[in-house]
Amino acid sequence: MVSFMIMYGEILIWFIPVIAALLSPIVARASRKITHVISITSMGISMIIAFSMLLDLVRGKITYYPSGTVIGIIPFSRTMTWIPLRDLIGVDIEFGVLFDPLSIFMANVVAFVSFWIFIFSIGYMDKEPDIGRYWFLMNLFVSSMLLLVLSSNLLQMFITWEMVGLCSWALISFWYKSKAPSPDPRFRTEGEYNAHCGLKALLTTSFADAFFLVAIAIVGYVTALAMGEPTFDFIKLSENLSWVNELVRLGILPIFSIMLLSGPLGKSAQFPYQEWLPEAMAGPTTVSALIHAATMVKAGAYFVGRFYVVIYEGVHLYHQALPAGIETFFLVAAYIGAFTAFLAGTQGMVAKELKKILAYSTISQLGYIFAAFGIAGLLMYQEAFLAGSLHILSHAVFKALLFLCAGAILHTVHTKYVYEMGGLKKYMPVTFYTMLIGALSLSGIPPFAGFFSKDAIIHATLHSTEIQVIFILLVITAVITVFYSFRMIGLVFYGEESEHIKKLKAEHGLHDAPLVMKIPLIVLATVTIIAGFLFEPIQEILESGTISYHNLFDAISEYVYHSFVSPLLPLTLAIITIGFLPAYYVFIARKADPAKIIEGNIILRGIYKFLVNRWYFNAMYYKIIDCVKGFSNQIKKIQTGIANVNVLYMVLALLITLVLLIFM
Amino acid sequence: MQIPFDLIVELGLVVGIFISAIYVAEARPISRAVGGFIVFSVLVAILYLYLGAPYLAGSQIAIYTGAVTGLLLLAMSITKPEVPEEKPDLKMLLGLVSAGVISFIVAWFVFYGYPYTPGISHEVISNLLSRLNELEKGLEITLSNYLWNYRGIDILLQGVMVIGVAAGLSHFFRREVKKE
Amino acid sequence: MTSLPIQVYFALSISLLAVGFYILSAKRNILRIILAIELMITGANMTFIILSYWMGNGIVDPFIRSIIIISMGLASLVAALAIAFVILIFNKFGTRDIRKLRKLKW
Numbered sequence: 001m002v003s004f005m006i007m008y009g010e011i012l013i014w015f016i017p018v019i020a021a022l023l024s025p026i027v028a029r030a031s032r033k034i035t036h037v038i039s040i041t042s043m044g045i046s047m048i049i050a051f052s053m054l055l056d057l058v059r060g061k062i063t064y065y066p067s068g069t070v071i072g073i074i075p076f077s078r079t080m081t082w083i084p085l086r087d088l089i090g091v092d093i094e095f096g097v098l099f100d101p102l103s104i105f106m107a108n109v110v111a112f113v114s115f116w117i118f119i120f121s122i123g124y125m126d127k128e129p130d131i132g133r134y135w136f137l138m139n140l141f142v143s144s145m146l147l148l149v150l151s152s153n154l155l156q157m158f159i160t161w162e163m164v165g166l167c168s169w170a171l172i173s174f175w176y177k178s179k180a181p182s183p184d185p186r187f188r189t190e191g192e193y194n195a196h197c198g199l200k201a202l203l204t205t206s207f208a209d210a211f212f213l214v215a216i217a218i219v220g221y222v223t224a225l226a227m228g229e230p231t232f233d234f235i236k237l238s239e240n241l242s243w244v245n246e247l248v249r250l251g252i253l254p255i256f257s258i259m260l261l262s263g264p265l266g267k268s269a270q271f272p273y274q275e276w277l278p279e280a281m282a283g284p285t286t287v288s289a290l291i292h293a294a295t296m297v298k299a300g301a302y303f304v305g306r307f308y309v310v311i312y313e314g315v316h317l318y319h320q321a322l323p324a325g326i327e328t329f330f331l332v333a334a335y336i337g338a339f340t341a342f343l344a345g346t347q348g349m350v351a352k353e354l355k356k357i358l359a360y361s362t363i364s365q366l367g368y369i370f371a372a373f374g375i376a377g378l379l380m381y382q383e384a385f386l387a388g389s390l391h392i393l394s395h396a397v398f399k400a401l402l403f404l405c406a407g408a409i410l411h412t413v414h415t416k417y418v419y420e421m422g423g424l425k426k427y428m429p430v431t432f433y434t435m436l437i438g439a440l441s442l443s444g445i446p447p448f449a450g451f452f453s454k455d456a457i458i459h460a461t462l463h464s465t466e467i468q469v470i471f472i473l474l475v476i477t478a479v480i481t482v483f484y485s486f487r488m489i490g491l492v493f494y495g496e497e498s499e500h501i502k503k504l505k506a507e508h509g510l511h512d513a514p515l516v517m518k519i520p521l522i523v524l525a526t527v528t529i530i531a532g533f534l535f536e537p538i539q540e541i542l543e544s545g546t547i548s549y550h551n552l553f554d555a556i557s558e559y560v561y562h563s564f565v566s567p568l569l570p571l572t573l574a575i576i577t578i579g580f581l582p583a584y585y586v587f588i589a590r591k592a593d594p595a596k597i598i599e600g601n602i603i604l605r606g607i608y609k610f611l612v613n614r615w616y617f618n619a620m621y622y623k624i625i626d627c628v629k630g631f632s633n634q635i636k637k638i639q640t641g642i643a644n645v646n647v648l649y650m651v652l653a654l655l656i657t658l659v660l661l662i663f664m
Numbered sequence: 665m666q667i668p669f670d671l672i673v674e675l676g677l678v679v680g681i682f683i684s685a686i687y688v689a690e691a692r693p694i695s696r697a698v699g700g701f702i703v704f705s706v707l708v709a710i711l712y713l714y715l716g717a718p719y720l721a722g723s724q725i726a727i728y729t730g731a732v733t734g735l736l737l738l739a740m741s742i743t744k745p746e747v748p749e750e751k752p753d754l755k756m757l758l759g760l761v762s763a764g765v766i767s768f769i770v771a772w773f774v775f776y777g778y779p780y781t782p783g784i785s786h787e788v789i790s791n792l793l794s795r796l797n798e799l800e801k802g803l804e805i806t807l808s809n810y811l812w813n814y815r816g817i818d819i820l821l822q823g824v825m826v827i828g829v830a831a832g833l834s835h836f837f838r839r840e841v842k843k844e
Numbered sequence: 845m846t847s848l849p850i851q852v853y854f855a856l857s858i859s860l861l862a863v864g865f866y867i868l869s870a871k872r873n874i875l876r877i878i879l880a881i882e883l884m885i886t887g888a889n890m891t892f893i894i895l896s897y898w899m900g901n902g903i904v905d906p907f908i909r910s911i912i913i914i915s916m917g918l919a920s921l922v923a924a925l926a927i928a929f930v931i932l933i934f935n936k937f938g939t940r941d942i943r944k945l946r947k948l949k950w
Contacts, residue, residue: 641946743934828862832869
């Protein structure tokens with residue numbers, strides 16, 4: 001009997017990147033090449049271990065490689081006691097790895113995409129002096145993310161949640177020492193602007209995570225009420241669903257759902273926390289690709305999926321009764337997801353920077369995934385869950401591809417504004433074709449991977465007649481998606497060259513990306529072409545953990561046939577046509593000038609102004625922050641530096657303490 | 665009529681300690697405040713001696729009059745702002761020598777006894793231990809009883825603290841207003 | 845026992861604390877403030893001695909005496925470190941006035 005995962009593979013998968021992270025700043029002082037080799041090797045080992053976990057998952061049980069000992073039947077978790085607090089508060093803080101179809105699937109997505117992004121960043125950051133800090137943070141990020149998706153209880157997931165937020169902050173403000181002029185008039189140098197962007201991301205997600213932590217504490221409390229012993233373990237939460245009934249009895253289920261949802265909304269940049277992701281593009285492009293497209297922002301969607309799996313397995317695997325009232329969580333997730341998809345899509349239509357277009361696109365597609373998971377939980381509908389998970393996979397691959405292509409373009413053209421590019425098609429052919437494949441997949445054009453997953457999500461929203469609003473929003477967003485992706489392709493690659501491009505061509509000549517940057521583009525483009533056809537076995541793995549066909553080819557061809565010949569096909573073709581034709585006319589064939597169209601019509605001008613100002617959400621948030629700053633400016637005046645005044649404050653505190661002691 | 669010797673000594677000690685503490689607060693040149701502090705700590709040592717704790721008195725003089733005062737004088741001499749050199753101050757030297765002599769005399773009396781202080785001998789210790797045992801058995805007064813029975817003094821003491829704080833506040837604000 | 849009522853001695857030790865607080869909050873000279881700290885420690889020690897004298901019916905408990913000697917030792921330690929600070933501050937800022945040392949604020 002063949003076994004696949006190496007001994008203690010579940011620990012090595014996230015521990016080896018930690019070792020690489022610790023070694024990187026030291027080795028980077030000696031030799032850059034060895035640092036690159038260390039990081040790539042550790043990531044490669046993690047990718048192989050993740051894939052071996054997948055192979056073991058297919059056979060239904062996890063075994064160790066040399067000895068073949070079975071360590072458990074899926075789903076199970078291997079835990080150890082980390083902090084023994086059983087005497088104090090009744091529960092130990094555990095540390096464990098969960099072997100579950102969703103976890104292993106996400107671990108594979110993360111490991112695979114990270115590996116190719118690491119290879120790309122060898123070329124992208126080749127002249128960077130601070131490469132030790134870069135590799136330290138990237139490796140730490142990958143290890144935290146792998147531990148997040150594999151973690152077996154809520155507390156450990158929260159700890160790694162915060163760690164990925166920390167690495168994201170450090171990587172967004174990576175170039176905080178830059179002395180170039182700042183793009184934003186509030187700051188003096190570009191370094192200050194980058195630091196502000198990183199801080200904005202950290203503060204927004206921390207604000208969201210505060211509510212999340214309270215909700216996790218409430219979970220511990222109600223499990224203590226319901227089952228006698230507080231627990232945060234996912235499998236224990238799913239084995240006995242009576243804790244949800246306790247929440248209903250206490251009357252706090254709606255508040256609890258909103259607070260529990262706040263963490264995923266913050267991490268995945270959904271409404272009302274969507275403002276940090278466009279600013280996060282101030283970091284290096286490989287960071288944007290890894291953290292803000294493919295992995296960290298998926299952590300929020302992963303948590304909603306994990307919560308769905310807890311409830312679903314509780315009902316179907318452990319035969320509990322479906323607790324009433326849990327639909328609030330999924331209902332809010334679905335509506336916020338659909339609304340955010342529409343919100344971000346409209347902002348992406350008018351964005352002026354290349355990476356910002358992709359950032360709005362990320363927020364929009366994450367809205368799709370939230371809508372899919374929300375509908376899955378609302379109706380306990382497994383098809384929607386599978387559709388959302390497949391969209392996680394395909395979005396990770398094509399969005400990483402698009403960001404890496406953007407990185408290649410930025411590396412060559414040295415400007416981030418899309419109106420300063422144009423006509424690059426003949427200078428960067430490989431980048432053009434791979435970016436075109438990414439854009440086709442993003443728009444949902446068959447036979448690429450995006451078509452299958454987006455179609456599956458829209459198909460799932462039709463399942464119930466009560467949620468037509470979500471269906472309408474998602475369809476409109478699909479049209480907008482096609483429009484802005486081809487707008488991006490047209491503005492960057494077609495048309496005539498701008499002044500900036502002409503100047504660069506005269507100075508250095510424009511060349512395509514170096515080979516070490518081309519290889520990940522080609523690999524990711526290939527994966528996004530063939531991944532669509534692998535969705536059927538992946539669906540089977542996610543659903544039941546095993547593949548049980550004798551003839552894989554027949555199953556795949558049947559899936560593809562049903563995807564094409566479905567009642568949604570006319571709708572899909574209509575979406576693609578309505579979105580593509582204006583974009584082609586205006587941006588690719590350049591037969592009309594968009595500025596003149598907008599100037600001529602007063603309604604269009606109003607809409608354009610509204611969209612360019614990001615629906616005025618950003619301005620509103622900054623006004624709130626200014627109010628808080630003004631208030632604290634007044635309060636901080638009580639801290640004079642005079643020692644005598646401090647003594648008087650001490651006496652005041654002493655008197656207040658005495659009064660409290662006497663009267664209480 | 666018997667001279668109430670004890671009452672005079674006690675009253676003198678209490679008043680002297682209080683006055684010298686006020687002097688430390690208000691004396692203008694800092695060296696005079698240090699002089700007041702020497703007087704203060706000697707008076708406190710005499711009080712301890714009167715209450716029957718001779719080693720405490722000795723260590724009070726050794727530490728406060730000796731070490732702290734010495735350190736303060738050292739600090740005053742090192743951190744003097746730039747002034748032209750003067751001849752060494754005879755009065756200061758005389759004050760230091762007399763303080764040293766007084767400390768020596770008090771330490772002599774600690775070690776060799778004095779009619780009014782109970783010397784530390786074996787009978788005293790065993791007497792003390794037996795009295796402590798009786799005390800433990802017969803202890804009736806608790807802290808709350810004490811606070812209720814002597815609530816007048818309690819309020820007086822709190823009033824003293826509040827007056828001290830108020831004086832500090834008024835002094836502080838007066839100085840600031842004068843600056844402007 | 846003492847001829848004066850014992851409460852007078854309590855009042856005396858509390859007033860030492862009050863005078864110490866007054867100097868701390870109203871005076872500028874750092875050396876005077878060190879004197880104030882010593883005054884306050886003396887006040888606290890005296891409270892213990894008086895209380896032990898009163899509860900021990902005229903004998904100060906030797907255990908308490910030992911603790912007070914330790915406390916006096918710690919007071920001298922505080923004074924020594926404070927003097928070291930004063931000397932360093934004078935070397936750096938050239939002043940003995942704590943109202944001029946105002947950097948620890950917002």
